[in-house]
Amino acid sequence: MSLSKKAFLPALAGVAGVALLAGPAQAAVSEETAFVFNTFSFLVTGFLVMFMAAGFAMLESGLVRSKNTATILLKNIALYAIAGIMFYLIGYSLMYVDVSGYIGSFSFLYNPSEAETALINADEATEEMVAAVVGNGYSVMSDWFFQMVFVAATASIVSGTLAERIKLWPFLIFTVVLTGVLYPITGSWQWGGGWLAEMGFSDFAGSTLVHSVGGWAALAGAIVLGPRIGKYGKDGKVKAIPGHNIPLAALGVFILWLGWFGFNPGSTTAGITDIAMIFVNTNMAAAAGAVAAMLTSWFIFKKPEIGMSLNGALAGLVGITAGCANVSPTSSILIGLIAGVLVVLSVMFFDRIKIDDPVGAVSVHGVCGAWGTLAAGLFNMEGATAAIVGVQIQGIIAAFIWSFGVAFILFKLIDMTIGLRVTEEEEMIGVDISEHGGHAYNDFQVSK
Amino acid sequence: MSLSKKAFLPALAGVAGVALLAGPAQAAVSEETAFVFNTFSFLVTGFLVMFMAAGFAMLESGLVRSKNTATILLKNIALYAIAGIMFYLIGYSLMYVDVSGYIGSFSFLYNPSEAETALINADEATEEMVAAVVGNGYSVMSDWFFQMVFVAATASIVSGTLAERIKLWPFLIFTVVLTGVLYPITGSWQWGGGWLAEMGFSDFAGSTLVHSVGGWAALAGAIVLGPRIGKYGKDGKVKAIPGHNIPLAALGVFILWLGWFGFNPGSTTAGITDIAMIFVNTNMAAAAGAVAAMLTSWFIFKKPEIGMSLNGALAGLVGITAGCANVSPTSSILIGLIAGVLVVLSVMFFDRIKIDDPVGAVSVHGVCGAWGTLAAGLFNMEGATAAIVGVQIQGIIAAFIWSFGVAFILFKLIDMTIGLRVTEEEEMIGVDISEHGGHAYNDFQVSK
């Protein structure tokens, strides 16, 4: 088993039987059956990942204040829509088509192959066309759909960290660049078969490629934007600004947990037994993360904290994302436990250095994404070597430099031109009034 | 490829291999494998559509005022339950059994065939029975389940438009007729193989048969009921009555978007590559609709409106429903963009003529359903002809006349007998008190 399956997906073309039952059993499942199953599997796991957009929307709206809720919801629906359109326009090609090591190709509009289009119009397909489509192992459109929903997840990560103070237009512009260019380029390095894949970097479902990339971009934005008014007192004290609707946040985490059963196993066509193990590993890491963060917060704050527990589950999920296909269930529990502790400490650390992250996304996705990538090397079932761990660290650092660096420059540019942040007055009233023009809760008495 | 696949489904019986891989490849997948996959596919897409009941419930409860929330939720759970029971009692037979052109047969209770029941009791099934069941291409009960969840969607559309002023009993009576008789009859015209199907009408997953039928019935109800008190001032001014819980409405739209990945692709057993393309088309149209409505509302109202953006996503989804299997991804974006603009203008139009629709369902489902049906002709991949477009227009008009006409008469009859609308005093206090006897938010300070 390779440390990096996804990068080798193109190599599976023509041996679709492998996709169902790796090894000697492959001959028993026909190419056509494998094609049908692989395609269906991409679509089912894809709709689960799509639903993560709802999870992020609920999580983020629950953790901000009520005066900024309608705007964060608008951002979440807009970013999911924009991600799909940008990935269709240029993103997919930049990430997957003729990757030259560091970037794919610029070609406008993604469209299915002529053969696949002909197969849909069944009466026009020749036998060669059918053979070409089936020989690919899965419908390219099902793969496109699956890759597209991943892009949106990255953008969702950023929106939480920048909530309650960023203007709407600049956020949407950043989303266009992130989903159309920034994410596809790091993606091409590994899943497109570029230089990280060639080095043997292992990131099965994207601890680095999705979560850290999103987390570090969010970090850059948080630094350029600065903290929310009142978050850090002049005496150095950190003021808690609690979320306004904890049930929404909890719902969001449950939806994300569900979505991860698409996010992690969907990244493989490498065998149904692998998929089953990935389900188990994903769940164990999340469970361990939730328990670890609950106990850590109990220990530190004397009472268990629901927000930390929720982020602990997410930390476990992010942590297992890179290694989910390469580690044992017992290792998954360990990875989740460490992620659950780490996320609490990380949230406290960023508050200490006065980087304001209303939802803790930098800690959950950036920090625990890096941890998960490292863990995929340390706990891999074939044994960790210095070389394996070294490559993992290189990938972690490369993704940080690229994502944080480009995002920082981009946010600075936006800030210096059209401006990034709402005015002080607008922030006090709430961006729902200034940016959006309406309240989220029109009948309720809410505090300002 | 036909413009109208669903109508031809019965014709596929006996050649189930076609259902997985259309064209020359069919021989490679055994009839039994096809049977298993088709059945499983109906069930998976069916549970996604079932979950749309939750989406409608959240959307509608979020967009009404808090004083009417418990009642709209009760209606939504009741209508989903009633839809299933009525479709079981008489609806399915009226829609699918021995359709004579304009209506199916009256037979009480739907039940699986003797052969399929025998197969379940495996030891009783003869080889002929097994061959008959498998030869059908899918379990008839999986198809029944899938068709049943569609009926509920139609009823959900109506409940939103009539919210905040209709009495509970009359609404439930209307639901019984809509799901048991009204919807199955138009359904029989096309999906049952009736006169519309014979004309070559194209409505793959129900822009007209589900959405317009629901939307026009809702329009009839809104006209008979009249607007909510205070909606239209004596000076002709339109008073906005904003929804009380935008996060719920946003959650509802995300759930509906997810459910559409069952709604659109589930309507086919015509090939897994078709299913993949339908996923892509469905998503692109929704994304385009959301962006278009956001920008349109930004342009018209000077600020982007979350409610319009949410309805824009739904408009795109409704718009692509008829043509999802017959148009390219690029056309899907165009269809969605136009739907997104259209829904904003339509909402403004109905307010102009003082037809009060608290959730905008007539615009989303009625108007954009008609647009989607037209677009399925205009953008179809084999090329639009005047004849094709003409048939589409005939279908749109026929569905309008039937659905609006019968619903109007029915609402009038109810109004003149047991009464349709709550009293003025009850409406001011909120129907949760008069119709239901409890608040939705017992601990919160809410405005009246």
Place this chain on the structure above:
Amino acid sequence: MSLSKKAFLPALAGVAGVALLAGPAQAAVSEETAFVFNTFSFLVTGFLVMFMAAGFAMLESGLVRSKNTATILLKNIALYAIAGIMFYLIGYSLMYVDVSGYIGSFSFLYNPSEAETALINADEATEEMVAAVVGNGYSVMSDWFFQMVFVAATASIVSGTLAERIKLWPFLIFTVVLTGVLYPITGSWQWGGGWLAEMGFSDFAGSTLVHSVGGWAALAGAIVLGPRIGKYGKDGKVKAIPGHNIPLAALGVFILWLGWFGFNPGSTTAGITDIAMIFVNTNMAAAAGAVAAMLTSWFIFKKPEIGMSLNGALAGLVGITAGCANVSPTSSILIGLIAGVLVVLSVMFFDRIKIDDPVGAVSVHGVCGAWGTLAAGLFNMEGATAAIVGVQIQGIIAAFIWSFGVAFILFKLIDMTIGLRVTEEEEMIGVDISEHGGHAYNDFQVSK
């Protein structure tokens, strides 16, 4: 067809073709195709059941008061996490490995077989290993995942009944025992092939094994804890303590209804036609339960009650769980109707005898679970006999004695040692302050 399929699952090993198409058709689907489909089916139905954790969390948080909301959410995320970990550590072995009639084996940590692990590391698998894995009919890890999500459901049932007054630590301790020991032991009696299975007891998906076991444990806890302050007046009057957020409760029920399409059909690998019928039966019973409870509450209280209607849907679902694979759709409606009436009467009964159950879980899961188990005998398609019904009653009673008895002793022990209930003052302020340290709704004006 046996009355008890799940117990016979191990017997299917080696004849995987049976799993897809029972009876004479089995030869047509290869063992490998069956293996892939069965495994995928376990995972899809498993993720639906996993999402029930979100359903329970929303239902319970909607039905308590706002001052106890953050804590009930924390409990729900914690219990799902703990259930997975405990089932991994000891539960699965106690339930399924070498069951000696009354209990399985004590072995620490569940792990996939050597052969399956080798298959994942494809290059290490021998042909014999592949044959062994495939011959099993499904990946053991997919089965493990499916069984694990069931455990969490049981724990969720308990948390609702004990809400608003139990301390957090004692609840978590009880959850550890329930998910690690208590539930697996009754499970071993039937699904592990123990004494109930040998008697011919029928409980397809767990009306007794999951729902009654949870419901009776909850009943024991409610008795030991006593009612909430103010629930029963000194004059004997029952004071309604309505839930604080009905949309959340409704969302929870819709999610649970969705999840049941995994819960019931996932329990079989006995034929795809069976799965289709189970979908239909599950939906019809839920629909009938919702309507019956709505009408019953309308009749008794003069107004339809949303809480009762929601619980009616759940009652129908619990009621059909035991018999979903053995009764006809028409019988399913009858079973659901009776469950819907029963749940209203049962809720009133427990209030009459002053056992306080904030969410009605004892009635929904305990009482209707018993009803469903009885109904699986009475309505089974092969005909009810006194012997069959007698065995069902024995199983119902045995589960009650074990679950109620052990839970009662355990709650008493906890109460006498570390204490079970918060102080009177803490209960008045709300456990969110005393147990958790934060509000669920920080911006809203809420009543105490």
